[in-house]
Amino acid sequence: xxxIVAIGPEPEPQIERAVAEGGGEVGPLEHAxxxxxxxxxxxxxxxxxxxxxxxxxxxxxxVERWLEAGRLEGDRAFTTAVGAYSQPVAEHVVxxxxxxxRALPACVRAASWGEPDVGELAGSTVVIVGAxxxxxxxxxLLAPFDCEIVAVTRRGRPVxxxxxxxxxxxxxxxxxxxxxxxxxxxxxxxxxLVDRAALAAMRSDAWLVNVARxxxxxxxxxxxxxxxxxxxGAALDVTDPEPLPDGHALWSEPRALITPHVANPxxxxxxxxxxxxxxxxxxxxxxxxxxxxxxxxxxx
Amino acid sequence: xxxIVAIGPEPEPQIERAVAEGGGEVGPLEHAxxxxxxxxxxxxxxxxxxxxxxxxxxxxxxVERWLEAGRLEGDRAFTTAVGAYSQPVAEHVVxxxxxxxRALPACVRAASWGEPDVGELAGSTVVIVGAxxxxxxxxxLLAPFDCEIVAVTRRGRPVxxxxxxxxxxxxxxxxxxxxxxxxxxxxxxxxxLVDRAALAAMRSDAWLVNVARxxxxxxxxxxxxxxxxxxxGAALDVTDPEPLPDGHALWSEPRALITPHVANPxxxxxxxxxxxxxxxxxxxxxxxxxxxxxxxxxxx
Numbered sequence: 007x008x009x010i011v012a013i014g015p016e017p018e019p020q021i022e023r024a025v026a027e028g029g030g031e032v033g034p035l036e037h038a039x040x041x042x043x044x045x046x047x048x049x050x051x052x053x054x055x056x057x058x059x060x061x062x063x064x065x066x067x068x069v070e071r072w073l074e075a076g077r078l079e080g081d082r083a084f085t086t087a088v089g090a091y092s093q094p095v096a097e098h099v100v101x102x103x104x105x106x107x108r109a110l111p112a113c114v115r116a117a118s119w120g121e122p123d124v125g126e127l128a129g130s131t132v133v134i135v136g137a138x139x140x141x142x143x144x145x146x147l148l149a150p151f152d153c154e155i156v157a158v159t160r161r162g163r164p165v166x167x168x169x170x171x172x173x174x175x176x177x178x179x180x181x182x183x184x185x186x187x188x189x190x191x192x193x194x195x196x197x198x199l200v201d202r203a204a205l206a207a208m209r210s211d212a213w214l215v216n217v218a219r220x221x222x223x224x225x226x227x228x229x230x231x232x233x234x235x236x237x238x239g240a241a242l243d244v245t246d247p248e249p250l251p252d253g254h255a256l257w258s259e260p261r262a263l264i265t266p267h268v269a270n271p272x273x274x275x276x277x278x279x280x281x282x283x284x285x286x287x288x289x290x291x292x293x294x295x296x297x298x299x300x301x302x303x304x305x306x
Numbered sequence: 307x308x309x310i311v312a313i314g315p316e317p318e319p320q321i322e323r324a325v326a327e328g329g330g331e332v333g334p335l336e337h338a339x340x341x342x343x344x345x346x347x348x349x350x351x352x353x354x355x356x357x358x359x360x361x362x363x364x365x366x367x368x369v370e371r372w373l374e375a376g377r378l379e380g381d382r383a384f385t386t387a388v389g390a391y392s393q394p395v396a397e398h399v400v401x402x403x404x405x406x407x408r409a410l411p412a413c414v415r416a417a418s419w420g421e422p423d424v425g426e427l428a429g430s431t432v433v434i435v436g437a438x439x440x441x442x443x444x445x446x447l448l449a450p451f452d453c454e455i456v457a458v459t460r461r462g463r464p465v466x467x468x469x470x471x472x473x474x475x476x477x478x479x480x481x482x483x484x485x486x487x488x489x490x491x492x493x494x495x496x497x498x499l500v501d502r503a504a505l506a507a508m509r510s511d512a513w514l515v516n517v518a519r520x521x522x523x524x525x526x527x528x529x530x531x532x533x534x535x536x537x538x539g540a541a542l543d544v545t546d547p548e549p550l551p552d553g554h555a556l557w558s559e560p561r562a563l564i565t566p567h568v569a570n571p572x573x574x575x576x577x578x579x580x581x582x583x584x585x586x587x588x589x590x591x592x593x594x595x596x597x598x599x600x601x602x603x604x605x606x
Binding site for chain 2: 093094097098100101102104105107108109110111113114115116117118119120121122123124125126127128129146147149150151152248249250251252257258263264265266268271272273274
């Protein structure tokens, strides 16, 4: 008998197909042992779930707000979408890095033939803070670009494709190495990881790319560093505050490139989530470890 | 005895080192059997060279103006910089493709949080017209991006890494396949290769990228196609006319992304040329075939 998997809050044909392809049977929540939840808003989530629900698949990669709201409790597994969107997010990072190095923002703004300050990504060092699934996908995409990769992970365990890996408590040593990509979860430990000191340590030709969460960067310190030309630029897909309010200094800062949380594009999001759901249903059916299970103690 | 290699019009320490490292000896033109010419301007080139000069290395990849001016004559070898700048130019193509697909021009122009129309490069088809050294370098860079590569070459001989290769006389069949990258030499046969019909055949979500020569595109037809939204956009590192004059329609076209002939960035150009010169001097010294020898009949 295939396990009954509920889908909420609304039916979604592509996810229904994924559940069936993974070996589950779509059914109502009151008969289900698993739930795939498709609404990003914490408030949308049911206050109480039937005890029979052993596993909940959430739609987003970052679940800090769900944890804060105490929604990920009870004796069951919660899985996030970590990994599901790694490929598109990593692609966005390469787009942002190359746009920065190639001076594309200045070119977009130009209304006459000029001499923008164009460099190459080749030959540079890219520091990737957080070598989870996004970091690993990014390393794979950068492989042919002749960059040196420095990874920073919690414990500093070597990461494939990285020339060096440092533990998080030594991150201060790598700010000066080159471009910096933030792909770490938002936790108390990573809040304002990129602060005034980090920005001051960075190279003047380096770009900061953030596709993680806005709070990893001290926005006020960044605004000052950009205005002073301490770094070449910042490409931010996430901001703090987010959405970035109209009139914020970053909107008019030529060294800032803001993309409105689109690293995982809406146009392809469901495709990626469906692939992830299919794989997790298959694992659930086969009693294998689920992808991206929440560690409620670590906070992600 | 190492061959005497002259460098002109001015001495250049980095090129002098490259000549020495390749096994040559830098000396005056009147005693030289080879000349490395560093000035891009055709008019700068000596009217007549000593008969003893058996080989001339030119600084640019495209030499159509040198050929038109009849400067590449006499019983000697002329080599271009084809291949020397392939890596940085290919990197620029990836920057432009990703910028287009990821809607970065719209993001740069935005002054408030919005919903730009962002897509992915993954899953798309990239048509590369001209699979010379730039095209091959581009295929290598795109390898991890999960794109299908379609190559168009003069004779259609299969290209490594391309799913299909078509001969130039069947190029009309591939316009509809996806994004189009122009990396073919400017010849009589490629003039206005991308004309009204080609643009009309292209997909509405496709980007046209030109890093070859402006004349490969019918600019007037492109302006119309962009204004009508027939294609998603055009990222042009080369234009016709070039430089693109102030007030030209492309400067104000939101679907156009113009970079002012910087795919091969000035900041790293001499490094790449020096590497090329060193290898060609080594080949000359050893009697091996030179890289990028001009075929004066084919016109490149």
